[in-house]
Amino acid sequence: MIKTPLFLATETLTLQTILNEIADTMNASTERGTVANYIPELAAVDPNQFGISVALPTGEVFNAGCAQQLFSIQSISKVFSLTLALGKIGDAVWNKVGREPSGDPFNSIVQLEHEHGKPRNPFINAGAIAVVDSIMMGHEPKEVLAEILQFVRYIANDNSVAIDEKVALSELATGHRNASLAHFMASFGRIEHDINKLLGAYYHQCSISMSCEQLAKSGLFLVSDGVNRVTGKQIVSSQRARRINSLMLMCGHYDGSGEFAYRVGLPGKSGVGGGILAIAPGKASIAVWSPGLDTIGNSKLGTLALELLVQRTGWSVF
Numbered sequence: 001m002i003k004t005p006l007f008l009a010t011e012t013l014t015l016q017t018i019l020n021e022i023a024d025t026m027n028a029s030t031e032r033g034t035v036a037n038y039i040p041e042l043a044a045v046d047p048n049q050f051g052i053s054v055a056l057p058t059g060e061v062f063n064a065g066c067a068q069q070l071f072s073i074q075s076i077s078k079v080f081s082l083t084l085a086l087g088k089i090g091d092a093v094w095n096k097v098g099r100e101p102s103g104d105p106f107n108s109i110v111q112l113e114h115e116h117g118k119p120r121n122p123f124i125n126a127g128a129i130a131v132v133d134s135i136m137m138g139h140e141p142k143e144v145l146a147e148i149l150q151f152v153r154y155i156a157n158d159n160s161v162a163i164d165e166k167v168a169l170s171e172l173a174t175g176h177r178n179a180s181l182a183h184f185m186a187s188f189g190r191i192e193h194d195i196n197k198l199l200g201a202y203y204h205q206c207s208i209s210m211s212c213e214q215l216a217k218s219g220l221f222l223v224s225d226g227v228n229r230v231t232g233k234q235i236v237s238s239q240r241a242r243r244i245n246s247l248m249l250m251c252g253h254y255d256g257s258g259e260f261a262y263r264v265g266l267p268g269k270s271g272v273g274g275g276i277l278a279i280a281p282g283k284a285s286i287a288v289w290s291p292g293l294d295t296i297g298n299s300k301l302g303t304l305a306l307e308l309l310v311q312r313t314g315w316s317v318f
């Protein structure tokens, strides 16, 4: 059991006690937000669930609630595909997408017209689709997905991570907005691959299923300057890890990124499956999950849980 040196705010509580209290509070909450209803498979998920997992660079992992329950990581996968793209093509990624907060919803199309089809950042849908385009390199979606999945398994140090085909097909069947974004970017000559193949790869990437514990472990490389200290593997350079964290802080919650920085104060990435991955640099990788979303599309109780955790541990970057 971890003792006090980790904490500034609470001398006497252990991390496990804090997580148990947070899970109890969340489980008792009646204001749980609304599950994503534009993807039928996600609309069917029971909103009365909450999980949290904290992975430390020492290898210790602390869980509370349903931290082993698999859920659809959705846009959290965009952190992994960006990391992969930076590894494959380096700074050329920034020819495809920008690095500025959008201040618009995750699936917005309006900025694209003004900015000639170049998405503001890699975490809005248009940006993530452009990132997948940059890593396809003429390969079939199957090969690209195998590469993404292998990478996620590698950073999570867990070969059981898999894609939920039903979620991917559900998105494909209802993905008019994402198809519009892809076609709109293509109209500016910005897409290099067949759009159906590109979207297929994007939907499958978003449909990776993970538990809070798996997700928290997968973020460890962003805690310790690009190195997963548990496995000893250097995933990215320390400069790149810092830069990915900065993008998560500025853009990871779309038009809710300012609010998340204000309330939580950590780099974070949300997904419409209700998960959030948050990084406390030098301290911990944290994953929370609760399927109900706020009006922006970020987990309502997940955000609240992180806010409470940061208050009790002092883990803000500010």
Ligand SMILES: NC(=O)CC[C@H](N)C(=O)O
Pocket (backbone or CB within 6 Å): 073, 074, 075, 076, 106, 107, 125, 171, 178, 203, 206, 270, 271, 272, 273, 297
């Ligand atoms: N914010 C999200 O998690 C959105 C991802 C989802 N797959 C979509 O394309 O709409």
